[in-house]
Amino acid sequence: MDEIQVPPYFICPISLEMMKDPVTISTGITYDRENIEKWIFLAKNNTCPVTKQFLTSIELTPNITLRRLIQSWCTLNASYGIERFPTPKPQVNKPQIIKLLKEAKSPEMQMKTLKTLRSMASENDANKRCMESAGTPEFLASIINISNEVPDEEGFTSTKEEALSILYQLKLSEHGLRSLIASGNNEFIESLTRVMQRGSYESRAYALMLMKDMFEASTPTPILGLKQEFFTQVVQVLRDEISQKATKASLQVLVQACPWGRNRVKAAEAGAIRVLVDLLLDSSEKRACELMLILLDQICQSAEGRVELLKHAGGLAIVSKKILRVSKAGSERAIKILHSISKFSATPSVVQEMLSLGVVAKLCLVLQVDCGSKAKDRAREILKLHGKAWRSSPCVPMNLKSSYPF
Template sequence: MDEIDVPPFFICPISLEFMKDPVTVSTGITYDRESIEKWLFSGKNTTCPVTKQVIVDCELTPNHTLRRLIQSWCLLNASHGIERIPTPKPPISKAQIIKLLDDAKSPQQQIKCLRRLQSIASQNVTNKRCMESSGAVEFLVSIVSNNDSTVAEESTIDEALSILYSLQLSEAALKKLMAKNGDFVVSLTRVMQGGSYESRVYAVLLLKSMVEMAGPMQLINLRPELFVELVKVLCDQISQRATKAALKLLVYTCPLGRNKIKAAAAGVVPVLINMLLDSSEKRACEMILTVLDAVCGCAEGRLELISHGAGLAIVSKKILRVSQVASERAVRILLSISKFCATINVLQEMLQLDVVTKLCLVLQMDCGYKTKEKAREVLKLHARVWKNSPCLPTYLLSSYPA
């Protein structure tokens, strides 16, 4: 194709490649279907790449005339090694999806329907959006929510959750799932309690997407059972994706209301400390320390941290070793302990574990103004106990705040 001139209107404005399935958007510009779908749906853009106008209607109209021109041009230039592009398979229609869902009455028909939905969703993003607007989401949710009935066998729930996650639901659909008094969150929690490993992974991934769209009041009302299951996901290490999703869920939810107390009661602190002992990955350490910081905002969380044999040591160790974010979170945790749990035993332990030494080093390093201020606050709080201690290296005495 490099040896001959390709008509410019055969080229997609986004990919700058030959169009195989030209479609026209509401602004009148034609693109290759794969490229514009990725732009609109995966990239969550709302404007036409060429005209910059807002695309109000995301429906893509096949440009049959242009496709036939491209196919004819390919045939005429077959001697140059140009292959004719095949006629693309038309996207699924709303009526077809509705009929498929209406016919799924019995358990056997539901299983067939799920397999067909999986196939439809895997073809292109347009099909996914069509499924979302045709009631497929509600159908899949009903299967997951009825997981205590004979209809919802484990494999059926696995498949329904897999399709729900693969649909890459829009913000509106995710917000709708979070509404309804949190019923679907309860259903997903139940799946996490007794479902297969695969179901548990999809449940926690879906929950993460939903929580990202939720309002503060919805997150404040989350049940304690959810935190218990998130801690189990972290303990079981069922997959890296599930672990990261569970950590993100805790990052979003723990700072709100009594969620930090629910998380502490679920045993999150010792689990996070053990993960921190084994983790060297930057983002994972940052998230773990962020959750620990939030949970140490309650007495139960702080007690769990100082009761763990490695709690203070590993938090201190991560200062100046991971990132500025991790250092700030770790110093915040130490500040919480210093303010509310400063028994003589805890203060002596902080000396022996070189926590005080690390805080003095923070004042000498370039690690952010907020982190330095918090470190200075901790050192000032207990200057009487720490400043003249033989455990503190003499070369750091000059940096100890007055």
């Protein structure tokens, strides 16, 4: 059989495969829809792959003429086993979505609209971006913002949870995420807090994962105004261990919230320290352990956090145990936690407890291995701070005493 030659203008410049749904971008170059969507939306590129020019718009215009040429070529070469691909389903457009949102007035119509929106969002990333530009996030947020204090009509809760699921599925741009959290009174964050308090396990997870994305895109201002109830509910999700994704999202949300003193105190008062220590006792996954140690370090920079850590029977022990067992970053955070305790909360009983738990021996070991200069400096400072109580103790193994900084 003769080799079939595909005309070069039928080939997608990115994948070198034959186009099935050719679309033209703002630079005038035509690509296969699936491949250019991956380039723009998944890889988050804002340039044309061929010309390297900046994309003035992410709108993808169907190249109908080229698509028909390709389909005709497929038909002419059917005898060689080449199948003619079907005409792609028409893409949604902004006026179509705006009309759909305006019609969703009653609860019954809202649920019908939500099902249509979910179907649109599941088709491709171009639909998601079109939905975002047409005001879909604001529509979904308005459903979620309806207070749970009013009596629920039949299906009201499922409507709210459906809206939250779609909002997370949209994978909003940074601008879209910032718009959600931009409200001066943090209304949307409070709505998500209510979902965490009263929603299903799935909705609570979606609320946390969406909040993580919002915090990563946000300025500090709305995060500084977080209420105590927010921390209480995030810590409760951690305590309930809904799923690995929800746990990791909860940790990331708290890490984003706790560089500031007021939030550290609120996290401590919400019981975060006890939950984190309990989770660390059972966790071996590297990234999760790192996040827990980062968060413990942040909260222990407050007096309230240090008090809570020392209250937990396994607090000092598990922090010490994680040194040299997680990662270099994990070791640095664990030593930083012990440094905060040693410098600001080292009562005689705490100093003795650190000795009996093997914390002092672990710090001596740190000075003998390669674990970073900052970690070694902090370990050395801790040992010097309480050298009088620790240096001559039989609790420190003889092979490590040579490391003790005199």
